[in-house]
Amino acid sequence: MKTNISMHSQLMDLLRAYWNIAINCLQWGDTGKGKFVDLITYWADVIVRGRGGANAGHSVLLGDEEYVFHLIPSSILHDIDGKVSIIGNGVAVDPRILCDELALLKAKNQSYNNFMLALNAKLTLPTQIVRDRIVDKAGGKVVIGTTGRGIGPTYSDHALRIGLEINDLLNPDILAKNVRNNVTYSLKVLQGYDPEIIKDVMHHEHLSRGLYYHPKKIFDVDSIITRYLQFGEELAEFIQDTDSFVQAAVGRRKILLEGSQGALLDVDNGTRPYVTGTSTIVDGLAIGAGFNLHKHHVDLALGVVKFPYMTRVGSGPFPTEFGDRMSEEWCRDATQEKDLEQFATASTNDINEFSQGGAIRRLGREFGATTRRPRRTGWLDLPLLRYAMRWGSENVILTKPDVLDTCEQIKICTSYIYDGPDYRVGTRVLTKGTSLREATPMACVLEHCKPVYEILPGWQRSIRGIRHFQDLPPQLISVLNFVGAEAGIKPKMISVGPAAEETIIV
Ligand code: IMP
Numbered sequence: 174m175k176t177n178i179s180m181h182s183q184l185m186d187l188l189r190a191y192w193n194i195a196i197n198c199l200q201w202g203d204t205g206k207g208k209f210v211d212l213i214t215y216w217a218d219v220i221v222r223g224r225g226g227a228n229a230g231h232s233v234l235l236g237d238e239e240y241v242f243h244l245i246p247s248s249i250l251h252d253i254d255g256k257v258s259i260i261g262n263g264v265a266v267d268p269r270i271l272c273d274e275l276a277l278l279k280a281k282n283q284s285y286n287n288f289m290l291a292l293n294a295k296l297t298l299p300t301q302i303v304r305d306r307i308v309d310k311a312g313g314k315v316v317i318g319t320t321g322r323g324i325g326p327t328y329s330d331h332a333l334r335i336g337l338e339i340n341d342l343l344n345p346d347i348l349a350k351n352v353r354n355n356v357t358y359s360l361k362v363l364q365g366y367d368p369e370i371i372k373d374v375m376h377h378e379h380l381s382r383g384l385y386y387h388p389k390k391i392f393d394v395d396s397i398i399t400r401y402l403q404f405g406e407e408l409a410e411f412i413q414d415t416d417s418f419v420q421a422a423v424g425r426r427k428i429l430l431e432g433s434q435g436a437l438l439d440v441d442n443g444t445r446p447y448v449t450g451t452s453t454i455v456d457g458l459a460i461g462a463g464f465n466l467h468k469h470h471v472d473l474a475l476g477v478v479k480f481p482y483m484t485r486v487g488s489g490p491f492p493t494e495f496g497d498r499m500s501e502e503w504c505r506d507a508t509q510e511k512d513l514e515q516f517a518t519a520s521t522n523d524i525n526e527f528s529q530g531g532a533i534r535r536l537g538r539e540f541g542a543t544t545r546r547p548r549r550t551g552w553l554d555l556p557l558l559r560y561a562m563r564w565g566s567e568n569v570i571l572t573k574p575d576v577l578d579t580c581e582q583i584k585i586c587t588s589y590i591y592d593g594p595d596y597r598v599g600t601r602v603l604t605k606g607t608s609l610r611e612a613t614p615m616a617c618v619l620e621h622c623k624p625v626y627e628i629l630p631g632w633q634r635s636i637r638g639i640r641h642f643q644d645l646p647p648q649l650i651s652v653l654n655f656v657g658a659e660a661g662i663k664p665k666m667i668s669v670g671p672a673a674e675e676t677i678i679v
Contacts, residue, residue: 183678188216191472195455197432199476199561201485205572206477207231217429219257220248223461224451225433226265228320230542235281245274257287259415263461265327267297268404291415292340299385300359301326306374318487328450342405349398356392419463432458436561444614447489454564480571484548490619493551493586495530504547509540512547521579537576554586555660556612572668580631586624593621637670
């Protein structure tokens with residue numbers, strides 16, 4: 174990786190005092206965390222993913238080609254330097270995807286000798302992928318807009334005590350018993366759904382194109398068990414008690430905890446019900462990586478914030494969205510190709526916000542790494558950021574301001590005016606006209622929140638060549654100061670372009 178030497182040494186100076194660093198996103202994911210995970214990997218000895226699953230995606234350069242990896246941490250590229258890459262206990266693992274990623278590394282002669290897979294990570298089954306894909310589109314209507322990777326059902330089955338763990342792959346009798354148990358439950362869930370739709374879904378590539386389909390029984394249990402035992406053989410050498418490894422490493426080796434998704438998608442504290450199936454805040458990440466929070470703590474939590482615009486994929490309220498409902502519907506149905514064609518000449522200063530949002534999507538390359546879906550775009554929302562910071566820290570990494578280099582005006586949402594029916598939130602009653610400085614994360618409140626904006630002048634010049642904070646345009650510094658004063662963030666790094674060297678250490 175090409176880095177700017179002075180930036181790199183400033184970064185190492187910034188991190189020197191720490192042992193355990195976590196990076197996670199303070200929005201709805203997709204904030205460009207991967208670049209910083211890569212940069213901080215130079216500092217780390219052990220890199221652990223603690224949550225999420227194949228719903229995430231990061232690009233990895235193997236030889237001259239770029240690939241999207243969903244499960245293996247990108248630190249695997251530093252395996253040769255002895256860095257340990259771990260998939261921790263909190264991750265939902267689809268073994269088909271993991272085995273494909275390992276096969277690709279092997280084909281590219283990329284070593285993965287120090288890779289470890291938690292024996293108690295959650296094992297995703299075909300039954301869970303089918304349920305995710307069918308139940309989220311009940312009646313042909315998208316409910317949450319999941320990534321269709323079986324994430325929600327993997328975690329819900331875990332909570333129902335009918336989920337499997339990676340270690341089951343190593344024990345044929347237990348695997349068979351637990352798969353059968355899960356199939357029995359899954360068939361009950363699928364009762365009432367159109368058998369033709371189930372058949373179609375089971376022929377999806379993520380379900381090995383019908384390998385697990387049985388025309389009478391829906392699930393071919395024997396073929397699931399046989400295939401999963403093969404996965405077990407392929408993965409056996411990596412399956413370990415990573416919790417014990419991580420706990421022994423604390424205080425002896427530098428540990429980087431790599432988050433997934435974002436705080437606003439956290440199952441407990443996010444903008445429910447439009448969230449993912451697991452805890453994505455920093456404490457959830459640390460537990461999923463193997464930390465015992467009573468004894469070990471994260472010394473530096475870096476929250477990644479896209480700035481000063483933001484994005485969301487899937488359904489759910491987004492008060493500052495450019496083009497409101499029109500944008501939500503467009504992004505739900507459009508493909509990347511169709512979107513790029515529609516907004517090919519749109520401008521970031523278009524008075525039509527829907528087009529302005531499309532231009533920002535094009536310039537920011539805002540398309541899902543996992544699903545290729547166009548991401549919904551909107552202005553930075555401080556009520557949501559203030560809320561997310563309850564679960565994170567004020568130390569932030571700001572990403573992608575360069576995408577707005579041509580904007581004449583920057584709008585920052587400072588508060589909301591509630592515009593819905595009377596709604597009780599604990600002892601408080603929201604009525605039309607109530608002003609909210611911090612977001613209430615319930616979807617039924619957020620969908621009635623109208624943003625109040627502060628309008629600031631844009632900087633209208635390229636910032637991509639800038640490497641020192643003091644050289645940033647004064648207008649951008651004013652926006653930073655404004656947001657710093659309003660939301661209490663303390664930027665530690667600012668990304669001014671996708672490349673590693675396009676980074677300012679503050
Ligand atoms: P699931 O995680 O596939 O169950 O999807 C639940 C919600 O989280 C949907 O709105 C997804 O679009 C969103 N989501 C899941 N993973 C990501 C991610 O990596 N980035 C952004 N959104 C995500």
